[in-house]
Amino acid sequence: MRIVVLAGGIGGARFLLGLKSAAPEADITVIGNTGDDIHLFGLKVCPDLDTVMYTLGGGIHEEQGWGRAGETFAVKSELAVYGVGPEWFGLGDRDFATHIVRTQMIGAGYPLSAITEALCARWQPGVRLLPMTDDRVETHVLIDDPDADGGRKAVHFQEYWVRLRASVPAHAVVPVGAEQSKPAPGVLEAIAAADVVLFPPSNPVVSIGTILAVPGIREAIADAGVPVVGLSPIVGDAPVRGMADKVLAAVGVESTAAAVAAHYGSGLLDGWLVDTVDAGSTAEVEAAGIRCRAVPLMMTDTATTAQMAAEALTLAEEVRA
Amino acid sequence: MRIVVLAGGIGGARFLLGLKSAAPEADITVIGNTGDDIHLFGLKVCPDLDTVMYTLGGGIHEEQGWGRAGETFAVKSELAVYGVGPEWFGLGDRDFATHIVRTQMIGAGYPLSAITEALCARWQPGVRLLPMTDDRVETHVLIDDPDADGGRKAVHFQEYWVRLRASVPAHAVVPVGAEQSKPAPGVLEAIAAADVVLFPPSNPVVSIGTILAVPGIREAIADAGVPVVGLSPIVGDAPVRGMADKVLAAVGVESTAAAVAAHYGSGLLDGWLVDTVDAGSTAEVEAAGIRCRAVPLMMTDTATTAQMAAEALTLAEEVRA
Numbered sequence: 001m002r003i004v005v006l007a008g009g010i011g012g013a014r015f016l017l018g019l020k021s022a023a024p025e026a027d028i029t030v031i032g033n034t035g036d037d038i039h040l041f042g043l044k045v046c047p048d049l050d051t052v053m054y055t056l057g058g059g060i061h062e063e064q065g066w067g068r069a070g071e072t073f074a075v076k077s078e079l080a081v082y083g084v085g086p087e088w089f090g091l092g093d094r095d096f097a098t099h100i101v102r103t104q105m106i107g108a109g110y111p112l113s114a115i116t117e118a119l120c121a122r123w124q125p126g127v128r129l130l131p132m133t134d135d136r137v138e139t140h141v142l143i144d145d146p147d148a149d150g151g152r153k154a155v156h157f158q159e160y161w162v163r164l165r166a167s168v169p170a171h172a173v174v175p176v177g178a179e180q181s182k183p184a185p186g187v188l189e190a191i192a193a194a195d196v197v198l199f200p201p202s203n204p205v206v207s208i209g210t211i212l213a214v215p216g217i218r219e220a221i222a223d224a225g226v227p228v229v230g231l232s233p234i235v236g237d238a239p240v241r242g243m244a245d246k247v248l249a250a251v252g253v254e255s256t257a258a259a260v261a262a263h264y265g266s267g268l269l270d271g272w273l274v275d276t277v278d279a280g281s282t283a284e285v286e287a288a289g290i291r292c293r294a295v296p297l298m299m300t301d302t303a304t305t306a307q308m309a310a311e312a313l314t315l316a317e318e319v320r321a
Numbered sequence: 322m323r324i325v326v327l328a329g330g331i332g333g334a335r336f337l338l339g340l341k342s343a344a345p346e347a348d349i350t351v352i353g354n355t356g357d358d359i360h361l362f363g364l365k366v367c368p369d370l371d372t373v374m375y376t377l378g379g380g381i382h383e384e385q386g387w388g389r390a391g392e393t394f395a396v397k398s399e400l401a402v403y404g405v406g407p408e409w410f411g412l413g414d415r416d417f418a419t420h421i422v423r424t425q426m427i428g429a430g431y432p433l434s435a436i437t438e439a440l441c442a443r444w445q446p447g448v449r450l451l452p453m454t455d456d457r458v459e460t461h462v463l464i465d466d467p468d469a470d471g472g473r474k475a476v477h478f479q480e481y482w483v484r485l486r487a488s489v490p491a492h493a494v495v496p497v498g499a500e501q502s503k504p505a506p507g508v509l510e511a512i513a514a515a516d517v518v519l520f521p522p523s524n525p526v527v528s529i530g531t532i533l534a535v536p537g538i539r540e541a542i543a544d545a546g547v548p549v550v551g552l553s554p555i556v557g558d559a560p561v562r563g564m565a566d567k568v569l570a571a572v573g574v575e576s577t578a579a580a581v582a583a584h585y586g587s588g589l590l591d592g593w594l595v596d597t598v599d600a601g602s603t604a605e606v607e608a609a610g611i612r613c614r615a616v617p618l619m620m621t622d623t624a625t626t627a628q629m630a631a632e633a634l635t636l637a638e639e640v641r642a
Contacts, residue, residue, distance in 0.1 A: 042425030072395050078418030082443050084425070093414050097399030100417075104363030104405070122403050 001026045003313075004194040005127075008033045008207025009048040010065035011233060011241060011299070013055035015200035018305025020056070020126055023313060028127040029190040031217070033202075034112065035132075035139035035175050035210035038158045040089055041079060043099040044106055047158070048207065049116055049131060050098060057123030059094075065241075068094040088163040113184040130190065132211045135181035139206055141250070142172040157206060166243040170250035173205055178213040183220075191220040196316040198309075199230035199269070201240055201297065204260050205247040212268075222268050227316035229271035230264060231308060232257035235297055236277050258284045266290050271315040273297060273308070291319055322347045324634075325515040326448075329354045329528025330369040331386035332554060332562060332620075334376035336521035339626025341377070341447055344634060349448040350511040352538070354523075355433065356453075356460035356496050356531035359479045361410055362400060364420040365427055368479070369528065370437055370452060371419060378444030380415075386562075389415040409484040434505040451511065453532045456502035460527055462571070463493040478527060487564040491571035494526055499534040504541075512541040517637040519630075520551030520590070522561055522618065525581050526568040533589075543589050548637035550592035551585060552629060553578035556618055557598050579605045587611050592636040594618060594629070612640055 003026050005016060016030060033048045047066065054060040054068060061067045071092030080087055091099070098119060105115045111134040120129055139157035143164075152171060160166060191197065202208050212218040221228055233244050234257045245255040253263045257274040258281040264272075266289035274281055279294035286292050293315055299305040324347050326337060337351060354369045368387065375381040375389060382388045392413030401408055412420070419440060426436045432455040441450055460478035464485075473492060481487060512518065523529050533539040542549055554565050555578045566576040574584045578595040579602040585593075587610035595602055600615035607613050614636055620626040 041421050042428050043421070072393060072414070074393050074414035075396065075418045075421065078415045079422065082418065082422050082440070084422050093393070093395035094399045096417070096421075097396045097403065100362050100364070100396065101400065101403050101405050107363050119403070 002190075002193055002195045003028045004190050004197045005030050006033075006197070006199055006202070006208050006211045007031070007048070007052055008202035009036070009051040012048070012200045012202040012207065013052045013060070014065070014299045014305060015202075015231070015309065016052065016056055016127060017302050018299065018307075019198070019309040021302055021306035022309040029186075029194070030127045030129045031132050031187055031190070031211055032116075032129055033132060033207045033210050035137050035178070035206065035213075036157050036161075037136075037138065038089075038156060040086065040091065040099075041084065043096070043103045045091070045099050046102070046112070046116075046131070049129065050095070052129055053116075053120060053123045053125055056125030056127060057120075059123065068092055071095065086163065089158065111184070113186065128186075128190070130186050131184050132187065132217065133181040133214050134184045135177060137175050137177040137181050137210065137214070139210055140174045140176050141170045141247070142174065143168050143170060161243070166246040170247055173209075173247050173250050175210045175213045178210065179215065181214050183214055183216050188216060188220045191217070191224050194224060194226055196226055196313065197221050197224065197228045198312055198316075199228070199264070201231045201233035201299070203233060203242060203244045203247065204253075204263060205244070205251055209251075218268065227270045227319040228268060229273070229312045229316045229319065230261070230269055231273045231297060231312055232260055232275065232278070234260055235275040240298065257281055261285045261290050261292070262288055270319040271312075273312055273315060291315065323511075323514055323516045324349045325511050325518045326351050327354075327518070327520055327523070327529050327532045328352070328369070328373055329523035330357070330372040333369070333521045333523040333528065334373045334381070335386070335620045335626060336523075336552070336630065337373065337377055337448060338623050339620065339628075340519070340630040342623055342627035343630040350507075350515070351448045351450045352453050352508055352511070352532055353437075353450055354453060354528045354531050356458050356499070356527065356534075357478050357482075358457075358459065359410075359477055361407065361412065361420075362405065364417070364424045366412070366420050367423065367433070367437075367452070370450065371416070373450055374437075374441060374444045374446055377446030377448060378441075380444065389413055392416065407484065410479065432505070434507065449507075449511070451507050452505050453508065453538065454502040454535050455505045456498060458496050458498040458502050458531065458535070460531055461495045461497050462491045462568070463495065464489050464491060482564070487567040491568050494530075494568050494571050496531045496534045499531065500536065502535050504535055504537050509537060509541045512538070512545050515545060515547055517547055517634065518542050518545065518549040519633055519637075520549070520585070522552045522554035522620070524563060524565045524568065525554060525574075525584060526565070526572055530572075539589065548591045548640040549589060550594070550633045550637045550640065551582070551590055552594045552618060552633055553581055553596065553599065555581055556596040561619065578602055582606045582611050582613070583609055591640040592633075594633055594636060612636060
């Protein structure tokens with residue numbers, strides 16, 4: 001079975017661990033979000049791709065969900081002594097090596113997709129990991145500008161998310177450069193060849209939404225003629241983790257499992273899993289033309305997550321039948 | 322008193338510690354060798370400038386003579402796991418931060434002289450440290466090519482020095498790019514304003530020789546009309562440290578204190594200090610038109626090195642008088 005998964009960072013990566021466990025024989029292609037990529041200290045950092053790569057490759061800091069296990073911070077400390085920031089982005093020494101290799105390869109002319117493949121040759125994630133695009137796309141968030149009366153300013157997604165902890169209202173989320181971007185080599189081919197497409201409980205705006213903003217990807221998924229099944233990142237009326245509610249508000253979507261399904265829409269989504277606490281909303285989702293089931297959606301460990309992934313594949317088969 | 326010092330790495334840096342101690346009120350400008358600069362992992366590494374900066378700024382690994390004290394090697398280990406080399410160049414985590422800052426500033430368009438000034442703002446070396454040039458000059462060494470019968474190949478100086486430990490014959494030493502290079506801003510001005518110019522016991526070929534290969538610097542020193550005094554890096558018939566004898570052979574110079582003085586020549590050099598074990602050669606040096614004294618030249622500690630620097634300044638005053 002060929003499965004295509006659109007993934008952001010922590011949520012997508014943890015879901016993929018479960019999916020690999022639930023479908024060990026499956027041929028899995030992951031289309032990773034690169035809208036939160038950022039240049040720090042002159043180095044190209046790809047937080048979501050790396051989180052997937054480190055998680056599936058066994059190098060992730062498990063409790064934290066991002067960054068490397070056993071990490072040290074000598075480089076970052078030294079940069080701070082030089083007065084070179086930002087200090088709010090936690091790059092460890094091991095992680096720095098990844099960004100140094102990537103940046104060196106970019107300087108040598110390799111596209112991000114080839115670089116990601118090279119990095120994965122070490123990590124052996126057990127999936128084919130593709131960036132959504134080789135072009136530069138950068139998610140910016142429009143916030144109030146305290147220095148301009150009534151004015152607003154755009155900040156990089158990482159500044160909004162990591163430095164500001166999403167503590168100020170997001171008025172808009174803009175994937176700068178997306179309109180001009182092309183899917184990375186292999187992306188459209190993987191979708192066209194897929195037996196099923198899954199949306200893990202990743203952020204529907206800044207992760208999956210950004211991937212879908214690359215021209216051609218949304219259309220390819222809608223036209224693939226295979227079941228497209230998603231898992232709600234909202235349980236009750238709060239995100240399972242992260243701050244998805246903050247950016248959902250920016251695009252005018254309520255923080256409920258049903259509202260996120262409607263946001264994707266029945267033109268894209270065939271099936272939707274909500275948590276058992278949201279069982280009352282399945283009728284609303286189904287009324288919108290999306291097959292819906294309520295199952296436990298808390299990714300507490302790999303076994304539980306594997307069960308979620310299995311439920312998603314079961315729902316896909318129901319859709320297909 | 323305004324003193325200009327041409328410096329390579331370890332020998333130059335240690336001499337400068339002594340000079341600062343011997344002449345605490347002096348205004349010292351250091352013209353640093355950049356011919357051994359190298360790009361590693363996409364980062365610009367300036368070993369000699371950094372050795373001077375770390376040594377005078379109190380951050381040097383004292384026993385080793387280069388690199389940072391209290392260093393760790395997480396980044397290098399990770400790069401090796403990625404299969405990215407070279408592994409023979411020992412960059413530590415703290416040292417990486419310096420190269421990351423430098424490379425980021427190069428990317429932002431700053432010349433090396435401005436970057437060196439910015440880095441020194443942290444290290445406060447107590448001297449004005451200038452790269453010999455802002456242009457790219459790279460010292461290459463011509464060696465036998467074991468893969469080509471009777472053929473030769475050029476390798477980067479660091480490959481010859483660090484990887485090969487100067488264990489193969491050097492047929493030529495070529496400062497690639499030197500002919501087209503210009504002295505960095507401030508270099509010629511500092512020489513013109515100097516009261517004395519000193520050549521520490523740095524490598525006469527790949528350190529001081531490379532600096533003198535930048536068009537205009539040798540001429541400025543010769544024309545400055547102030548005493549130019551050097552200290553022999555050869556004691557007995559061996560280099561005090563390093564492998565200066567290997568590259569002296571490449572330029573056809575004997576490994577003796579007198580031969581190095583003759584190599585600089587009386588057109589450039591006014592005074593020369595040899596070690597007491599070479600007292601027998603002072604007559605030969607003086608016969609070549611260079612005033613010569615025999616004094617202890619082993620830089621065993623700062624007090625001893627300060628005494629050497631004081632002797633050099635005394636010899637400069639003799640020359641002036």
